[in-house]
Amino acid sequence: MKRVILTRLAWTLGILLGVSFVAFVLMRALPGDFAIAATGAQSVAPEVLEGIRRQLGLDRPLIEQYVIWLGKALTGDFGVSFVTRQPVAGTVFDRFIVTFQLALIAAIMSIVMGSITGLASARLRGATDWIVRMVNGVMLAVPNYIVATLIVLLVGLYFPQFAILGYTPFLSDPVGNIAGLLLPALALSLAVSVTVSENIRAAVLEVANQDFVMVARAKGLRRGAVLRDYLIRNALTPVVTATGLKVAALLGGSILVETIFAIPGMGQYLYESINSRDYPVIQAIILLTAAIVVLVNMLVDIAYARIDARVRL
Amino acid sequence: MLETEMSETVMSETGPLLRVRDLHAEIGDPRAPVHALRGVSFDILRGEAVGFVGESGSGKSVTARAVMRLAPEGAKVRLRGSVDFAGRDLLQLDESEMLDIRGRRIAMVFQDPMTSLNPVMTVGAQIDDIIRRHMNLSAREARARSVELLGLVGIQDPARRADDYPHQFSGGMRQRVLIAIAISCDPDLLIADEPTTALDVTVQAQILRLLLRLRDERGMSLMLITHDFGVVAGMVETVNVMYRGRIVETGRVDAVFAAPAHDYTRRLLAATPRLHRSGQAA
Numbered sequence: 001m002k003r004v005i006l007t008r009l010a011w012t013l014g015i016l017l018g019v020s021f022v023a024f025v026l027m028r029a030l031p032g033d034f035a036i037a038a039t040g041a042q043s044v045a046p047e048v049l050e051g052i053r054r055q056l057g058l059d060r061p062l063i064e065q066y067v068i069w070l071g072k073a074l075t076g077d078f079g080v081s082f083v084t085r086q087p088v089a090g091t092v093f094d095r096f097i098v099t100f101q102l103a104l105i106a107a108i109m110s111i112v113m114g115s116i117t118g119l120a121s122a123r124l125r126g127a128t129d130w131i132v133r134m135v136n137g138v139m140l141a142v143p144n145y146i147v148a149t150l151i152v153l154l155v156g157l158y159f160p161q162f163a164i165l166g167y168t169p170f171l172s173d174p175v176g177n178i179a180g181l182l183l184p185a186l187a188l189s190l191a192v193s194v195t196v197s198e199n200i201r202a203a204v205l206e207v208a209n210q211d212f213v214m215v216a217r218a219k220g221l222r223r224g225a226v227l228r229d230y231l232i233r234n235a236l237t238p239v240v241t242a243t244g245l246k247v248a249a250l251l252g253g254s255i256l257v258e259t260i261f262a263i264p265g266m267g268q269y270l271y272e273s274i275n276s277r278d279y280p281v282i283q284a285i286i287l288l289t290a291a292i293v294v295l296v297n298m299l300v301d302i303a304y305a306r307i308d309a310r311v312r313l
Numbered sequence: 314m315l316e317t318e319m320s321e322t323v324m325s326e327t328g329p330l331l332r333v334r335d336l337h338a339e340i341g342d343p344r345a346p347v348h349a350l351r352g353v354s355f356d357i358l359r360g361e362a363v364g365f366v367g368e369s370g371s372g373k374s375v376t377a378r379a380v381m382r383l384a385p386e387g388a389k390v391r392l393r394g395s396v397d398f399a400g401r402d403l404l405q406l407d408e409s410e411m412l413d414i415r416g417r418r419i420a421m422v423f424q425d426p427m428t429s430l431n432p433v434m435t436v437g438a439q440i441d442d443i444i445r446r447h448m449n450l451s452a453r454e455a456r457a458r459s460v461e462l463l464g465l466v467g468i469q470d471p472a473r474r475a476d477d478y479p480h481q482f483s484g485g486m487r488q489r490v491l492i493a494i495a496i497s498c499d500p501d502l503l504i505a506d507e508p509t510t511a512l513d514v515t516v517q518a519q520i521l522r523l524l525l526r527l528r529d530e531r532g533m534s535l536m537l538i539t540h541d542f543g544v545v546a547g548m549v550e551t552v553n554v555m556y557r558g559r560i561v562e563t564g565r566v567d568a569v570f571a572a573p574a575h576d577y578t579r580r581l582l583a584a585t586p587r588l589h590r591s592g593q594a595a
């Protein structure tokens with residue numbers, strides 16, 4: 001177990017190192033750089049641009065820049081935002097908290113909606129199955145930013161008294177904070193809930209044909225017990241994987257949904273930072289997102305082993 | 314009132330434990346159903362072991378499941394006729410009444426022990442749940458009984474093994490576990506549907522001996538399904554030969570062996586490799 005965890009950690013570090021390098025190179029391969037973005041025009045004298053670049057170390061060879069960045073990052077110093085002059089770690093963390101809240105609410109919504117519709121679909125079949133699959137198909141085809149736009153438009157049209165844009169910090173108004181995140185979370189959760197729903201449906205249908213379910217019924221167990229201990233517990237493994245990946249994606253933040261609802265989350269911040277070529281911020285956000293994906297994958301594997309004793313880590 | 318109760322008791326005490334009459338089963342689409350059973354009738358007495366033999370597709374499994382009113386997931390099975398069990402027609406009971414019969418009065422052991430246990434539950438938990446469903450026992454008491462049952466069916470070190478998962482057991486051991494599950498609530502009737510088909514030959518004999526021993530010790534009735542005449546020979550008193558959804562021959566097993574009345578039975582016997590026959594030849 002200890003060895004497994006150590007190997008995993010080594011892997012994780014390797015992955016993060018690779019991701020950070022690729023991100024670093026790609027960012028600088030984009031046309032334009034911070035100096036141009038910050039001054040906003042070509043009319044600025046080249047010496048001014050050069051001055052900015054020299055000051056930020058952008059004039060050095062790419063590899064050297066990366067090594068410097070890496071050296072600091074390894075000590076926990078992710079640098080200072082070119083734009084705000086604030087330490088990156090702090091600002092990104094603040095943004096991440098917002099995205100995290102949003103993702104958490106969206107994840108809960110999708111898991112609840114997806115489980116209910118998926119189970120109903122698989123167990124009741126018939127018309128329920130048909131309707132759920134129809135709705136799932138439609139929701140899958142509609143991107144979340146369309147849903148978000150529709151929500152904003154409809155609420156604005158019919159309930160103009162509700163201010164649904166913006167973000168209320170949790171500490172200043174917990175209820176307002178959560179209430180304000182419900183609609184954006186809904187917009188994010190629909191597509192994810194389809195994944196959960198379709199996966200649960202498929203898994204339950206498959207498990208239902210297994211011999212051990214017949215054995216369970218031959219025991220005289222009640223429907224609820226058969227469903228819980230035999231169907232759901234066995235259907236969980238494939239569902240956990242699919243859901244885990246989707247939740248990881250949610251944690252990375254959604255540029256579009258956060259922008260539409262004017263929520264200062266990580267997705268929106270990434271977008272802003274790419275526009276202003278705020279390299280240290282971009283770098284930190286990408287690294288954090290990668291770390292989240294790796295972490296969620298690890299959690300999924302641990303969940304696997306807990307659900308199914310045949311799985312060895 | 315008292316009289317009917319009396320007569321019912323008398324009936325169920327003296328009559329057969331299970332009396333199936335003119336049982337029909339249609340499976341699938343009502344417009345083009347598979348007529349799997351076409352008027353099956355048989356009796357099983359208390360404590361009696363009855364064999365069902367017949368080729369694949371003759372309706373043995375459908376008969377067994379009909380007695381328990383079970384159908385594979387998604388299969389629409391319509392049953393007609395009567396299945397009188399201890400004086401009650403099971404086909405007339407509603408589902409909640411059947412839940413109290415399944416596992417408690419009638420239990421079943423299936424063909425494939427490799428797929429019949431829930432892979433994500435410990436073996437002990439899979440015995441606990443049926444016990445707790447039908448008997449008013451605490452979790453601790455149920456586990457004690459599960460361990461005892463595991464020992465009874467020949468699992469070594471049952472207290473420790475109860476916490477193991479199915480994949481930690483061999484096929485023969487898993488079938489023993491499934492037998493432990495089946496007998497856990499002292500059923501009156503144990504249905505075993507080809508319980509040894511999926512097992513090694515050496516293990517087959519052990520499992521059959523175990524079933525017979527349990528039948529003797531507990532006074533259960535046994536409905537033993539097999540496509541192998543050789544299996545029923547030493548095991549059961551009565552044999553029913555099934556062919557295309559009907560019972561074409563029924564009788565004491567030695568009589569049927571000695572003088573098969575039905576053409577199909579003769580062919581079935583001829584097709585069965587029998588140990589004592591090859592013994593005679595040697």
Ligand SMILES: Nc1ncnc2c1ncn2[C@@H]1O[C@H](COP(=O)(O)OP(=O)(O)OP(=O)(O)O)[C@@H](O)[C@H]1O
Nearest residue numbers: 340347349368369370371372373374375385388540
């Ligand atoms: N779920 C089902 N859907 C449709 N037809 C079925 C179903 N189950 C059984 N049948 C049909 O019912 C008939 C009897 O099948 P059954 O399973 O009882 O045979 P069996 O005697 O048990 O054979 P085997 O020795 O192969 O187990 C067969 O013709 C089969 O095709």
Ligand SMILES: [Mg+2]
Nearest residue numbers: 373374375506
């Ligand atoms: Mg069969």
